[in-house]
Amino acid sequence: MVRPETRRYGVNTPCIQVECPGADTLVFDGGIGLHWLGNALLAESFGSGKGKAHLFFSHTHWSHIQGVPFFVPLLIPGNSIHLYGRAGLYGMQKVLCDQMNPAYCPVPDFFDDAIGAQVDVSELGKSPIRLGSLLIEYAEIGQLHGSPRLGYRISDGMNALAYIPAVEYLNDAVREAARALANDADLLIHDAYYSDEEYPTQQGRGHSCPRQALELAQGASAKRLLLFNHHPERSDQALDELANALNSAELPVECGRERGVYALEER
Numbered sequence: 001m002v003r004p005e006t007r008r009y010g011v012n013t014p015c016i017q018v019e020c021p022g023a024d025t026l027v028f029d030g031g032i033g034l035h036w037l038g039n040a041l042l043a044e045s046f047g048s049g050k051g052k053a054h055l056f057f058s059h060t061h062w063s064h065i066q067g068v069p070f071f072v073p074l075l076i077p078g079n080s081i082h083l084y085g086r087a088g089l090y091g092m093q094k095v096l097c098d099q100m101n102p103a104y105c106p107v108p109d110f111f112d113d114a115i116g117a118q119v120d121v122s123e124l125g126k127s128p129i130r131l132g133s134l135l136i137e138y139a140e141i142g143q144l145h146g147s148p149r150l151g152y153r154i155s156d157g158m159n160a161l162a163y164i165p166a167v168e169y170l171n172d173a174v175r176e177a178a179r180a181l182a183n184d185a186d187l188l189i190h191d192a193y194y195s196d197e198e199y200p201t202q203q204g205r206g207h208s209c210p211r212q213a214l215e216l217a218q219g220a221s222a223k224r225l226l227l228f229n230h231h232p233e234r235s236d237q238a239l240d241e242l243a244n245a246l247n248s249a250e251l252p253v254e255c256g257r258e259r260g261v262y263a264l265e266e267r
Contacts, residue, residue, distance in 0.1 A: 049078025
């Protein structure tokens with residue numbers, strides 16, 4: 001049910017698409033929004049089995065992978081879908097396959113070679129990924145319950161986007177890794193799950209607050225900050241007030257909206 005007080009910003013779990021002219025479809029995280037993105041892609045080459053997509057996961061908690069079984073392009077022969085992430089001792093292939101178990105998943109298992117698209121799963125190591133003109137860099141920004149968490153930096157030689165959707169700054173190593181990803185980024189998309197008032201009582205749960213996001217953006221000289229991964233009970237009014245309080249001419253701040261489009265200006 002869509003609650004009136006969260007209608008504008010939305011409450012679906014994390015999933016973003018990054019578009020760059022001439023590049024394959026690029027997606028970060030597979031929350032339930034991945035289903036709606038998949039439906040939109042069917043109107044393009046994915047509907048005829050000629051689509052190619054790359055999906056990068058920040059980590060494998062349910063809220064970041066639950067949309068994968070409902071990503072319809074995976075069911076269409078001819079499409080090529082490459083999945084990337086780091087799952088530690090669990091392994092990406094096993095984590096993604098386990099959620100297709102028919103005991104609790106009602107769709108065909110497209111990890112079966114006889115069904116649907118060509119699906120490849122890669123466990124990310126240390127080297128960045130080059131996809132045409134795009135460079136995808138990543139760094140581990142902590143672990144929670146044995147699941148590594150990754151942040152990403154996407155650049156094309158002119159602009160850079162940093163994506164840090166779930167992080168908690170419990171030590172300097174995590175802070176430095178995140179700062180390197182966000183350095184001079186045109187847009188930093190950053191976790192703000194807890195409010196500044198809530199965070200002191202929620203330490204150790206793996207998420208940040210707006211103050212920490214702002215501090216990282218300022219320390220990394222990011223050009224814009226998009227607060228992301230809002231608590232599902234955070235109202236539209238509360239998010240409006242948050243953005244207004246933090247926004248400035250020196251560092252524009254917004255709260256991410258479902259289906260929002262955020263363009264990067266050429267330098």
